[in-house]
């Protein structure tokens with residue numbers, strides 16, 4: 001029988017990246033082989049994102065290009081999943097005529113059934129119901145390509161309803177996975193050669209609340225820390241309001257927990273934070289950062305910031321800049337506020353004009369670049385333990401690894417080191433990466 005090929009394109013966050021891995025795993029079981037070449041594909045899936053208007057536009061424009069593929073190959077099946085699919089439902093079929101099926105964030109497990117039905121009969125399918133089960137997040141999937149780092153979803157959905165955000169509407173209510181299931185998945189990953197796991201959830205700090213068994217996120221980390229084979233634990237994303245002292249202490253006590261936290265602050269103005277419904281003040285946020293640095297002086301702290309939220313005055317914006325000066329993040333993702341239908345912020349007064357948002361963003365990013373380079377430069381001369389991910393992007397003859405801080409380090413080394421933990425000395429800092437030198441004893445042949 002001729003091989004059937006699957007092409008998946010992923011938009012959006014790490015959660016979507018992992019969802020795509022799960023989609024690929026399920027369809028491999030149904031006889032598909034994954035390809036990087038869209039032209040070869042018998043089945044094309046777009047795993048979509050709707051977080052900002054720009055993200056949605058990108059999906060539309062790339063989907064538009066698929067029409068000609070379908071003309072050339074009428075047997076081609078095209079499906080869309082993820083958050084934009086959840087958002088639009090049947091409307092997606094009206095907007096993009098060449099789609100065969102649309103499935104939402106709770107329906108990944110039904111992919112094989114939808115594809116099998118389309119192979120028999122071409123009738124458009126839409127599956128965007130929410131379910132109380134966690135079927136869609138428990139699918140076993142490794143990243144493939146010999147990678148040694150894997151994602152593990154520990155919870156679904158979000159109950160926070162930050163005023164700007166569509167996620168709670170698109171991923172449903174918060175629900176935690178049973179710890180036994182998480183542990184057994186990670187044990188299996190370790191047996192498959194995985195050394196680093198990243199625990200995924202929209203708000204991992206509230207892990208366990210829906211389980212009612214007293215087990216919280218810090219306790220889950222301690223359990224995972226005991227599993228043999230797993231060398232490193234990461235997690236994303238943490239909500240500052242729910243960051244407990246117990247979890248902060250894990251950074252000192254749990255050796256395998258990487259010294260990095262992504263802690264989105266969003267704004268430095270208490271007035272804006274309240275409008276955003278974030279549930280903390282700048283002072284509370286700074287206190288948590290201080291405590292993190294107290295227990296773990298080397299911890300790298302990264303964040304997300306939104307500029308131009310409705311009603312954000314020049315003074316509010318300046319408070320964000322002041323907060324950044326005070327904290328000095330290792331790096332930040334920053335965004336212009338993007339209005340999303342159905343969110344609380346849509347109804348707020350005082351929308352900021354795009355040119356002004358752009359100006360604020362540019363200034364903020366220039367400041368962050370300065371801080372990032374400063375923070376990276378502080379590491380020159382230090383020793384860093386790296387998990388080697390593969391060849392360097394810049395040079396075939398070099399390797400790339402990540403420090404515990406999540407920072408990228410390039411260095412000369414033997415390709416046999418891929419997948420291993422090694423120590424390097426940092427020789428030079430740049431804005432987006434570091435350069436390192438290996439010590440001879442760990443097998444450098446250069």
Ligand code: SAH
Pocket residue numbers: 051052164165166167201202203237238239264266304305306335336337338339340
């Ligand atoms: N649950 C995670 C991730 C949310 S999405 C968290 O709470 O951190 C990632 C980032 O996108 C958010 O932290 C926020 O900074 C940004 N974002 C979300 N909605 C947005 C919007 N409508 N406009 C601009 N940025 C937005």
Ligand code: SF4
Pocket residue numbers: 158159160161162165166167168202203239
């Ligand atoms: Fe969105 Fe807020 Fe939930 Fe994050 S915590 S997904 S920003 S509602």
Ligand code: F3S
Pocket residue numbers: 011012013014015016048049050051082083084167170171
């Ligand atoms: Fe986008 Fe959904 Fe992630 S909206 S950022 S793909 S949770």
